[in-house]
Amino acid sequence: MSGGAAAPQQKLERLSAHLWRVELPVHTLPPYDHTNAYLIADAGVGLLVDPGAADAEALALLDEALAAAEVRLLKAIALTHTHPDHVGGVEGLTAHLRARGGDAPTLYVHAAEADRLPEGWRPVRLQGERTLMVGDVAVTCLETPGHSPGHLSFLLRNAGEERPEAAVVGDLAVASGSVWVGHPEGDMALYLASLERLRALAPRVLAPGHGPAVVAVQKRLAELAAHRLEREAQVLAALEGGAASLSDVTAAVYRGVPDDVLGLARQSVLAHLLKLMHEMRVMHLGDAEDGPYALRT
Incomplete structure (x- = not known):
């Protein structure tokens, strides 16, 4: 659950050299009325995280993001978790890309949640830490369970850099208010441990599933943990x-x-x-x- 008012923000925003936030209108928990999809792009190649919608408005925004990032090949879709407001656009976007003559992107999801997806999706099942390359950008798949059993976060690292440029965190964190963690879907101890795991990695930017990006990363992660305690x-x-x-x-x-x-x-x-x-x-x-x-x- 979250509280407070969600501030107006741009529907397409460049957060860093390789990361774009795309605000897609979906039905989700108040105060938000959108889910953020994130496009990671380099050298004409893209990876999209959490396409939560694929209606006409959402597809237009995603097309705009692909054009702005100069993506010629969307090679993959990665899911932080399988709640409907984060996966609702997978089929529609895939059909949209195919209709334009493109190939279906590879779909990645944590193994713990793969069986929740429709049978025909056939995702790659992630478990443990794995790194995907998007051009020269390394995207590390980090297990951050708590909000859901197989929740993932995605860390962007530039070539030769150890500290993450950004962390795309789905519903591990929100820009304001708090994250809902409830039984049986959620696990409070795992959620707090995931916040601490991310805090130790010290990403420069926090890219949450709802609301604007967060630059005061340590402060926000501490606030979320303090709220739960x-x-x-x-x-x-x-x-x-x-x-x-x-x-x-x-x-x-x-x-x-x-x-x-x-x-x-x-x-x-x-x-x-x-x-x-x-x-x-x-x-x-x-x-x-x-x-x-x-x-x-």
């Missing part, structure tokens, strides 16, 4: 105050949350509880998902 503290405080069921803990932590997102809030609280149970700080009494739960003493 603040929620964790609220969960513990609710248990200490006598809340025992998942429903009661959710009500205490997310006071006044609208009914249409209450289910997401509940899943997020459950992800926190599962992390705390794994750490032996909370116990689950019985086998009902709603609890009761209690602090370990």
Whole structure:
């Protein structure tokens, strides 16, 4: 879940020498009404990350990006994860490229999420760290699970440079607000570990799935981790105050949350509880998902 207002921004923006952000209109969680696709390009070759839509407006924007980056061959599409707002344009874009006489790009996705895709897509299944070359730009596929089981981030490195030029991070991070991490799709401990993994690599630019690019990378990653730990503290405080069921803990932590997102809030609280149970700080009494739960003493 995220909060706050999304600021207006350009629909096509060059972020660095080899990276373009393309804002595609999609249905997603508030406050955003778009998903960012990212075009990585060098020497006439391109790799596109997360084409979330392929309606007429989206295809026009993607064509504009390919032209601006002087891409003659879109060799690959890479997915950070398989949520609909990040993969919704794969088929339409592939058909669009074929209709213009081009070949279908190779599709890359993490092995943990490959079986969620339609059978005919036949993606390359990524696992572990792998580097794809786009011209002279090295794109490292980094496992960053937490928001989803097989979430990936893509690090761009120029030839001879160790520090990443940019990190395309999907829903590991957003420019404002927070990322939804909820059970069973998400894992809170893995999410926090992924934030730390990316922080240690110190990319110059953070390219999130929603909202503008982030240049204060360390600050933003720290804010996202701090928000999750603040929620964790609220969960513990609710248990200490006598809340025992998942429903009661959710009500205490997310006071006044609208009914249409209450289910997401509940899943997020459950992800926190599962992390705390794994750490032996909370116990689950019985086998009902709603609890009761209690602090370990």
